[in-house]
Amino acid sequence: MAVVVNPGLDRSVKTTNIAEIQVQTVSRGDNVTIKCGEDLTRDNNGNLIWYKQSFGNQPQYVVRKVENNYRLSPDFRDGRINVTRDQKRFDLNIAGTKEDDAATYFCGKMADNVMYFGSGTLLVFAEKTNLHVPNQKVIRSGESDTLQCSVQETASSCAEEQSVYWLKLGSGESHKGIIYTHVNNSNQCKRGSEAGVPTQSCSYTLPKSQLGHDDAGIYHCAVAACGKILFGNGTKVDVKGKTFDKILLP
Structure with a gap:
């Protein structure tokens, strides 16, 4: 297992094996929703977190669940990103997609000081x-x-x-x-x-x-x-x- 540093929680976490990466194709300027897997959200327990990994770069913490609210990373507070929050969902919403949004997005769950990831989503643009x-x-x-x-x-x-x-x-x-x-x-x-x-x-x-x-x-x-x-x-x-x-x- 790989060990990474979680900048949102200031602790070391361990990643589980990623089952597969899905590919979601959008056009520039679209509003897009990237789903967090039900295996992470079904019991509504633990801290849910979204990470973004651009090509060739380290993962960036995007947003995490804090009790019944969510907290965005300072790098993603341009008003385009929010999450869908209900009893069984923690989907990532991106408004007006730009080239910089092309990346792989991972939804994770912190439980007992261990980070568990579901499958990731690679976001690409149809024009490319x-x-x-x-x-x-x-x-x-x-x-x-x-x-x-x-x-x-x-x-x-x-x-x-x-x-x-x-x-x-x-x-x-x-x-x-x-x-x-x-x-x-x-x-x-x-x-x-x-x-x-x-x-x-x-x-x-x-x-x-x-x-x-x-x-x-x-x-x-x-x-x-x-x-x-x-x-x-x-x-x-x-x-x-x-x-x-x-x-x-x-």
């Missing part, structure tokens, strides 16, 4: 995505395959290493969930030019072994660096039937 109609791939249950994804972007002088995410949207789900991350060393990128503007196209692969019906869904890669995130083209994976061993007849 490059989603295409996904390719379709049919795979038999039990087989293995490698998914491919490419991202094309305007080349920049940003020296920050790129974080690469793989996201999956399954049937019946409203938000994509992050299933894999790694740091890209840029050796999969090729530079070019379009209309005199420098561009680069980067390709990524995700090996999947012994796929089952739970692996069906739409997969996208996404690249984050310097406070921006770009989505690549997607692949819709359908898993059909069962794989049987071949029977050799005499």
Whole structure:
């Protein structure tokens, strides 16, 4: 378990494992609500806290519950942030979203001097995505395959290493969930030019072994660096039937 310092409570806390990261897409200027999981709010006990983690930065304490009220961090008192408070909710509301709001948000609960986190939400802007109609791939249950994804972007002088995410949207789900991350060393990128503007196209692969019906869904890669995130083209994976061993007849 990682140990972090909670600036709102002035004590060390321990984090639990994060089950998954959801992805919520908004447009610049939207009013957005990020939900705190029911597993943290259902009993209405303990101190509830929201944290924000921007790309490449440490988590920032945003707001915490104080008895029947809430207290905002001094860094977030611009009038755009508040929380929905009732017996079973502690959702984070952001009015008039700006680029600086792009980040991963975690709702946590302090109990017995230990911080417990639910799943996080990665907030990204629709203008920064490059989603295409996904390719379709049919795979038999039990087989293995490698998914491919490419991202094309305007080349920049940003020296920050790129974080690469793989996201999956399954049937019946409203938000994509992050299933894999790694740091890209840029050796999969090729530079070019379009209309005199420098561009680069980067390709990524995700090996999947012994796929089952739970692996069906739409997969996208996404690249984050310097406070921006770009989505690549997607692949819709359908898993059909069962794989049987071949029977050799005499």
